Amino acid sequence: xxxxxxxxxxxxxxxxxxxxxxxxxxxxxxxxxxxxxxxxxxxxxxxxxxxxxxxxxxxxxxxxxxxxxxxxxxxxxxxxxxxxxxxxxxxxxxxxxxxxxxxxxxxxxxxxxxxxxxxxxxxxxxxxxxxxxxxxxxxxxxxxxxxxxxxxxxxxxxxxxxxxxxxxxxxxxxxxxxxxxxxxxxxxxxxxxxxxxxxxxxxxxxxxxxxxxxxxxxxxxxxxxxxxxxxxxxxxxxxxxxxxxxxxxxxxxxxxxxxxxxxxxxxxxxxxxxxxxxxxxxxxxxxxxxxxxxxxxxxxxxxxxxxxxxxxxxxxxxxxxxxxxxxxxxxxxxxxxxxxxxxxxxxxxxxxxxxxxxxxxxxxxxxxxxxxxxxxxxxxx
Amino acid sequence: xxxxxxxxxxxxxxxxxxxxxxxxxxxxxxxxxxxxxxxxxxxxxxxxxxxxxxxxxxxxxxxxxxxxxxxxxxxxxxxxxxxxxxxxxxxxxxxxxxxxxxxxxxxxxxxxxxxxxxxxxxxxxxxxxxxxxxxxxxxxxxxxxxxxxxxxxxxxxxxxxxxxxxxxxxxxxxxxxxxxxxxxxxxxxxxxxxxxxxxxxxxxxxxxxxxxxxxxxxxxxxxxxxxxxxxxxxxxxxxxxxxxxxxxx
Numbered sequence: 001x002x003x004x005x006x007x008x009x010x011x012x013x014x015x016x017x018x019x020x021x022x023x024x025x026x027x028x029x030x031x032x033x034x035x036x037x038x039x040x041x042x043x044x045x046x047x048x049x050x051x052x053x054x055x056x057x058x059x060x061x062x063x064x065x066x067x068x069x070x071x072x073x074x075x076x077x078x079x080x081x082x083x084x085x086x087x088x089x090x091x092x093x094x095x096x097x098x099x100x101x102x103x104x105x106x107x108x109x110x111x112x113x114x115x116x117x118x119x120x121x122x123x124x125x126x127x128x129x130x131x132x133x134x135x136x137x138x139x140x141x142x143x144x145x146x147x148x149x150x151x152x153x154x155x156x157x158x159x160x161x162x163x164x165x166x167x168x169x170x171x172x173x174x175x176x177x178x179x180x181x182x183x184x185x186x187x188x189x190x191x192x193x194x195x196x197x198x199x200x201x202x203x204x205x206x207x208x209x210x211x212x213x214x215x216x217x218x219x220x221x222x223x224x225x226x227x228x229x230x231x232x233x234x235x236x237x238x239x240x241x242x243x244x245x246x247x248x249x250x251x252x253x254x255x256x257x258x259x260x261x262x263x264x265x266x267x268x269x270x271x272x273x274x275x276x277x278x279x280x281x282x283x284x285x286x287x288x289x290x291x292x293x294x295x296x297x298x299x300x301x302x303x304x305x306x307x308x309x310x311x312x313x314x315x316x317x318x319x320x321x322x323x324x325x326x327x328x329x330x331x332x333x334x335x336x337x338x339x340x341x342x343x344x345x346x347x348x349x350x351x352x353x354x355x356x357x358x359x360x361x362x363x364x365x366x367x368x369x370x371x372x373x374x375x376x377x378x379x380x381x
Numbered sequence: 382x383x384x385x386x387x388x389x390x391x392x393x394x395x396x397x398x399x400x401x402x403x404x405x406x407x408x409x410x411x412x413x414x415x416x417x418x419x420x421x422x423x424x425x426x427x428x429x430x431x432x433x434x435x436x437x438x439x440x441x442x443x444x445x446x447x448x449x450x451x452x453x454x455x456x457x458x459x460x461x462x463x464x465x466x467x468x469x470x471x472x473x474x475x476x477x478x479x480x481x482x483x484x485x486x487x488x489x490x491x492x493x494x495x496x497x498x499x500x501x502x503x504x505x506x507x508x509x510x511x512x513x514x515x516x517x518x519x520x521x522x523x524x525x526x527x528x529x530x531x532x533x534x535x536x537x538x539x540x541x542x543x544x545x546x547x548x549x550x551x552x553x554x555x556x557x558x559x560x561x562x563x564x565x566x567x568x569x570x571x572x573x574x575x576x577x578x579x580x581x582x583x584x585x586x587x588x589x590x591x592x593x594x595x596x597x598x599x600x601x602x603x604x605x606x607x608x609x610x611x612x613x614x615x616x617x618x619x620x621x622x623x624x625x626x627x628x629x630x
Contacts, residue, residue, distance in 0.1 A: 007450050011457055011572045014415070019566050049569030062569030 001304040003297075005071075012053075012068045016075035019048065020083075028080035031206035032352050037086060038206075039120075039162065046117010050076075050087060052095050059099065059107050060116030066241070066303040070248040074296070077252025078259070081356035082206035084252055088245030089158035089207075090114070093364075094121025097167050097238045098185065101226040110165050110185055119164030123242075124154035124186070124212055125235050132369050134169075135178030135232060139214060141170040146221045148184060150192070150214040158363070160210030161198050164188050167238075168214070169231045181231030185223045192217030203355035240314050241306060242364045243321040247299040250324035250360040251292060257328075257335035257353040258288040264348070265338055281338055288331045295324035315377040322370035325360035332357040382436035382529070384427040385491040386460060387482055387508070389417040389500040390444055390451040398502075404600040414447070416454050419497025422557035425564040426527060427495050428459035434529075436492075437461040441485050443478055444468060449580055456575035457567035463580045466588070477592030479511035484590035486516055491552060493534065498523050498556040509556045519549035525560040 005013060027038055045051050048062075053069035055061025062068070069091060077084030098111045098121075114121045130136040139152025150170055157166070166186045173180030186193060197211040226234050262285060265276035275281050298320040305313035332354040336343035343350045361367045392398055392412050399408040416424075427438040440455045440463040442448040452463040466481055473481070486494065499506035513520035521536035528535045529551075536547045536555055549555075567575075585592055613619045623630045 007453050008572055008576055010450065011454055011567060011575075012569060014413075014454070015457075015567045015569075015572070047568060048566055053569060057570045057573070063573050064569050068569070 001301060008064070009068055009071060012064060013071050013075065015048065016050070016072045017078075019045075019050075020075045020079045024076060024083050025079040028083070028206075029346070029349060029352065031080070031082060033205075033346075035200070035205040037082060037162065037208065041083060042086070042117050042120055044117075045087065046115075051090060051117035052111075052115025053091060055091075055095050055099055055111065055115040060112040060114070061095070065307045066244060067300060067307060070244060070299055070303045073245050073248035074252035074255065077249040078256035080206070081249060081253050081353070082204045084249040085158060085204050085207050085246075085359075086120070088242070088249055089123065090121045090163075092242035092245040093123035093158070093238055094163070094165065094167050096241050097123070097183065097225060097234055100237070101183070101230070101234055102185070103222075105222070106185060106225065110187075114165060120159050120162050121165045121167070122157050122159040122163035123235075123238065124157055124160075124166045124168040126156045127153060128155055132366060134235060135181070137169055137171055137178075137181055137231075139168070139170040140174070141172050141182060141184060143172075143221065144218075147218045148221060148223065150184065150186065150217040150219065152214050153196070154212040154214075156199065156363070157210050157212050159208055160212050161195055161208030166193075166212065167225060168212075169235050172228050172231075176229065178232040179229055181235070182228045183225040183231040183234045184219060185225050186214075186217065186219050190217050190219050202358060203352070204359050205355075236314075239364055240317045243317040243370075244299060244302050244306065246360055246364045247295070247302070247317070247320035247324040250321070250328035250357070251296045251299055253353055253357050253360065254288065254292045254295065254324070254328045254331035257332040257350055257357075258285065258292060260348070260350050260353070261285060261288070261335040261338040264342075268339075275338070284334045284338060288334060291327040292331060295320070295327040298323050314373055318365070318370040318373040321360075321364065322367050322374070325357075325367060328357040328360050382430060382434065382493065383489065383491040384430060384436065384438045385441060385482075385486060385489060385494045386420070386423050386427050386438055386455070387441045387443075387494070387496045388420040388424065388451060388455050389497070389502075390414050390442060390448050391417045391500055391502040394418065394501045400601050400603060404602055406601065414451065416451050417497050417500045417502075419499060419501065419557055419559065420455070421458065421497075421564040422559060422561045423495040423497050424455050424458045424460055425562045426524075426557060427493075429562065430493075430527075430529065431461075432459070439463060439489065439491070441466065441482060443473075443481055445470070452580050453572075453575050454567065456578045456580075457572045458565060459571065460578075462578055465580050465582045467582060467584055469584065472594075473592045474594050474596050475505050475507035476511050477594055478508045479515055480592040481585050481588065481590045482508065482512045483515045484585070484588035486512070488588065493529075493552055494518075494554045495527075496554075496556055498558050509554050513554040516554075519553040520555070521547045521549050521553065522556040523558040524555050525558050527555060527561070 052061030053064050053072050054066050057063035073088050095114050141148045141150050168184045168186045172182040192215045194213045196213040199209040265281050268275045302316040302320045335350045438460040440460045442452050443466040523538045524536045526537040
């Protein structure tokens with residue numbers, strides 16, 4: 001793995017950074033306040049290839065690698081964590097499984113409009129009784145002639161409110177437990193597909209988190225993704241990639257907060273001098289920078305392994321996500337501290353970063369699940 | 382239409398420039414370099430012209446091997462191919478740069494040259510005008526609107542206190558001001574394509590150019606730090622100080 005960005009990666013970073021600062025940053029505070037995502041950003045990002053960074057161009061994507069995907073999510077998240085997760089959930093959790101497990105026809109029909117940003121995608125995995133215990137999915141899919149009929153409820157679905165397509169994990173054989181799960185491509189206009197509820201959240205408020213209900217939801221037989229019984233495997237492998245996305249989001253949130261703290265520390269005068277002159281502040285900044293770099297390197301390593309075609313990088317993806325989400329919490333907490341009272345009010349953006357950071361310890365596997373994945377790998381032999 | 386767009390590699394203008402200790406230049410270690418922002422307007426304008434009515438855009442960047450990065454960024458904005466003129470560590474003033482650009486012009490015979498009105502590092506605002514003079518071409522600088530007609534360009538330019546409309550015969554040299562257009566972002570597929578586009582590496586000698594320096598930079602120094610301000614208790618004291626101390630009233 002190369003620590004330096006090559007020419008292409010540098011250009012990707014520069015483009016993503018500029019886009020983030022010029023187009024996303026001015027909207028971030030308002031999108032957070034009103035808890036609405038500006039869908040025109042999806043269209044704009046689609047045109048730039050951001051909605052499918054690591055999907056080949058022939059399927060509407062940016063044709064880059066996962067390292068570039070990580071870079072793009074970090075840059076977006078450094079100004080707006082909601083935009084970061086909209087892109088990450090869409091790319092890692094919907095585009096990626098269709099790209100990896102889909103038939104050529106499924107890719108043409110669903111991946112092309114997704115990866116080019118014509119519509120948003122989501123993954124329907126979590127259920128009221130199936131959170132960390134993802135194998136306990138109760139949604140069922142029964143084959144009826146040429147159609148699958150889905151019944152069940154999915155909760156906490158990122159992008160759920162606006163998605164045009166959902167990859168849904170449902171049981172096709174309850175007796176086989178998690179080995180009886182299968183994956184399906186479900187268009188949002190399928191009969192019986194309903195967005196039942198939008199959640200009100202502490203952070204990442206601009207991104208939609210919805211409850212999806214399937215009531216005799218009918219989809220064509222050919223919308224099965226992969227083989228029957230492969231659903232759990234598809235979900236777990238998809239989450240490995242997703243964790244790289246969330247780790248990148250966490251790195252971005254942490255970096256954004258640090259940059260705000262640095263700028264403020266140089267400006268804010270107390271005792272007749274900028275507070276950046278005080279060691280108490282300097283040490284906070286030094287710790288933030290060190291931890292952010294470490295988190296990014298872990299994230300890039302996991303991305304590199306995925307790019308190199310490693311069959312199993314669960315441990316590394318879990319480490320990146322575990323560490324980066326922890327760093328995001330610490331860095332944003334300390335950034336608020338550098339701002340003092342001003343950090344606690346919405347006049348400055350660091351309070352938003354602080355609220356946004358918390359979810360990175362929870363979604364796509366809690367920090368506890370990441371530790372479980374890592375320790376299992378350690379104790380396997 | 383064939384359009385030549387010279388592009389310059391400049392330090393990121395948003396980052397504070399630091400001088401080398403000996404004052405011979407700026408510190409480049411760890412500095413992020415970009416395409417000169419005014420040149421991006423030039424590239425955008427040229428690319429739009431060729432997207433509308435066909436032709437090609439070629440870039441020219443003068444400097445060292447590191448300028449390839451600058452050229453790739455420009456190619457990702459839609460230019461078709463590029464020249465990298467390697468000075469082998471030499472440095473030339475605007476007139477020397479114009480000599481080299483003129484040599485490229487003579488090889489390629491483009492219909493139009495568009496470039497940024499100035500580079501944001503040295504702010505000389507000379508190379509374009511000198512290039513036009515050396516080639517005996519018409520020039521229209523600080524363009525905010527360019528319209529091409531049969532064999533000529535109608536250029537609207539901003540001047541102090543108003544606008545001026547100029548008609549120049551092609552080939553001509555036009556410089557871009559920041560209101561000319563809104564440059565696009567390089568899309569990821571465009572960045573990938575740029576990787577495969579031709580960057581022809583040449584030296585001034587290859588082009589038959591003999592750039593000369595007639596001026597020499599003796600040294601660079603930071604501006605003196607601003608003196609601390611004063612607080613006054615009343616308007617009377619302020620006026621008194623402005624009259625008697627600062628002597629500005």
